[in-house]
Amino acid sequence: MAGDLADYARKNKINYFLFNFTDLFGTQRAKLVPAEAVGKMQKAGAGFAGFATWLDQTPAHPDLLVMPDPNSVTPLPWKPGVAWVAGDPWMNGKPLEQAPRYALKKLAEKYAKNNLRLMAGVEPEFHLINTDGSAPSDSRDTQEKPCYDQAAIMRRLDVITDICSTMTSLGWGPYQNDHEDANGQFEINWNFNDALTTADQLAFFKFMVKQIAEKHGLRATFMPKPFINLTGNGCHVHLSVWDKAGKKNLFEDAKDKEGMGLSGLAYNFIGGLINHADSLVAITNPTVNSYKRINAPRTISGATWSPNTVTFGGNNRTHMVRIPDAGRCEFRLPDPAANPYLLMAGILAAGMDGVEKKTSPGKRLDIDMYAEGHTVKDAKKLPLNLLDALRNLEKNSFLRGAIGEEVTSAFLKLRYAEWNQYCRHLTQWERDTTLDC
C-alpha cells in the first residue's frame, strides 16, 4: 500500500507508472507516467479522451482524468522499474458514473455500512495458443482427456512457473497450477480477498498472463470458447460474505440442517444469484462468444463444465452454484470475458438482494445436470445468446438500479451495438446451410 506514489517510486526503484483504468468491455487502458511527474499527476490525474474507449462518451465530452488508487499499485516483476496502478476516471470534478470500478466501489461501500463485505476468489482459465491464434501452442497436447496432464504442464513449465513465481513475489499467495480440461488450457489458483482487491487482481492477472506468455513467444487467450470442440474458459467465482472487519464468515454455520455448513444468509445470497441469473448473465458472460461456452454440446473431453440451467447443488460441478465446502459457494456461470469490476458488482447486487428479501434458492439438486437435466421441469434456463441476455438485463430494473443506472445503460447500449455488428457478418455456416435453399 502506498499513499504517495512519488515516495513509492523512490523506495521501490520505479521509473514509470501505468495509470490504468478498465473500460466497460474490460479493455485495459493506460497512460505511462514517468516517476519524475507522478507527484503532480497523482493530484491532477492523467487525461484521456473518453470516446476513444468503451465508456459511452462522445468526442465532444471533456477530458477524463484518471485518478490513481494508490492501494492498488503493483510493480511489474517481469518489467523492473514499471508499476501498474488502477484508477477511477473523473469528469467535471466528479467520478464518472459509467466507470465499472467506481460502480463496484460505491456498492461495496454501501454494504460496508451494514457491516457486510463480499469476499471473492476467482479461477480465470486461459489457453496458451500460437501467436496467430489458430491452435493450442503445444502440438503434442492432444489427449482426449487432457485435464491435469502431467507431461503437458511440464512442456509449459517455464511459462507457468514464471507467472506463478511472479504472483508469489506480489504476495498473492498462489497455491496450485494445473493443466485444465481442454488442450492448451491452464488455471492458476491464488488466495481470495475482498471483492475490489480481487477485481483489481483479476484485471492485472489477465494483463500479466498475456505479457509473460508473449515473453515466452506464446499467446494467452481468455476467450470463453476459442475452439468449438474443446472445453471453454470459465471464471468460477468462490464467494462468501464476512463482517466488515474480516473476522467472521457470515456464510458459515456448523448447524446447517442441510449438512453443507452454510448459514441462512448464504442460502439467501444464493437465492439472489438464482433469482437474477438469467439477466446477471449479460454481465457475467458478456460477449457473443460467451454463449458458445454455456449451453454448449458435449466437448471431446466429455463435459463442458459450464452450467446450462439455473440450479444449485452440493459438491457437484454440473450446477450453476456448487457448495464445495462449508462457508462458501462457487458461482460457475461467469467467464473471463466479464469485466472484473462489473462481475463483482453484479454478484454483490444480486446476492445482497437475496439477503435483503430473504430469497429462497429453491430445492438443492443432487443429480448430474448434464445427463438428467431434462428431468428438472421448473428450473430457469439460461439465455441462449447475448441478445436475450441483454434484453433480460434491460428488463431487470432492480439489477440495473443496484449496479448503477448510468453504468448499466452505457453497457447495454454498447453491447447491443456489438450484437448488431455481429449480425452484419455472413458466416460460412449460413452459406453452407442456405446456399441451396
Ligand SMILES: [Mg+2]
Ligand atoms: Mg477450472
